[in-house]
Amino acid sequence: MKLGQHIASIELYTHQDSAEPAYQPVLLWDDSGATLVDTGNIGQMDQVTQAVEDAGLQLSxxxxxxxxxxxxxxxxxxxxxxxxYPDIEVWAHADEVPYITGVKPLIKMTDERLAKMPEAAQSAIRSLFDRLPSIRIAREIKDGELLDIHGGMRVIHTPGHTPGHICLYMPKEKMLLAADELRVVNGELAGPAEAFTPDMEEAVRSMHKLKDLPLDNIFCYHGGLYDQAPSVRLAELLKSLEQS
Ligand SMILES: [Zn+2]
Known part of the structure; x- marks a missing residue:
């Protein structure tokens, strides 16, 4: 889905007959080349490839x-x-790097949780673990940093869902890429999924960093675009989460 000039969501579906995409990485491109924000779930490489091509680009x-x-x-x-594509640089927040590169175990994919999964899922996840040490982080990005992408993209460190979780803000578009700090559930803006947010209090505190941004759109990895007075709704959501 086109989100703006040279910005598209990469819609990834869990099942062929799913009505809504389950995961939505974002693809942006400018003179400095294309940037992919997140990469989807296990078994979705073909869908990623197709979606990038649908946006008029190639993985290369x-x-x-x-x-x-x-x-x-x-x-x-x-x-x-x-x-x-070995020339692709991987950027992430420093607090997330040891997990992404397999130095530390992923905080939510514990042995206990893994043991409850079907055999096929377990082996797919274990082979993912095996590949993590091959990932090289080219750049550790910091809270408040302005990335030279798409006319300037602000990094906002929003811990809680994970220690090094980040959101990305594009001032020109007044668009926030919220990743999993926010979701769209049944058309409404929601906070991060509690079951997958080990430190919900910190995630709610992190939301304060978002609430004063000039916003026309919030794009969530789970649930997609939210453009109904997002600032107003975000303030309401924050209030209700702090009262509960
Ligand atoms: Zn997620």
Missing amino acids: DIKRIIVTHQDIDHISNLAELTAE
Whole structure:
């Protein structure tokens, strides 16, 4: 889906007959090449390839991948992409790097959780783990940093969902790429999924960093675009989360 000039979402579906995409990386491109924000879940490489082509680009146009956080639905095709295209740079927040590169175990994919999964899923996840040490981080990005992408993209460190979770803000478009800090659920803006947010209080505190941004659009990895007075709704959401 086209989100703006030279910005498109990469819609990834869990099943062929799913009505809504489950995951939505974002692809941006300018004179400095294309940037992919997150890479989808296990088994979705073909969908990623197709969606990039649908946006009028090729995987070889991707110059960098920004990883918003370590969860497997965000990092799963990273090793494959960087193995195939070694010039792709991977950027992430320092607090997330040890997980993405397999130095520390992913915080939510514990042995206990893994053991409850079907055999096929377990082996797919274990082979993902095996590939993580091949990932090289070219650049650690910091809170407040202005990236020279798309006319300037602000990094906002929003810990809580994971320690090094980031959102990305594009002032020109007044668009926030919220990753998993926010979701769109049944058309409404929502906070991060509690079941997958180990430190919900910190995630809510992180939301304060977002609430004063001039916003026309919020784009969530889960649920997509929210453009109904996003600032007003974000303030309301923050209030309700702090009261609960
Ligand atoms: Zn996610």
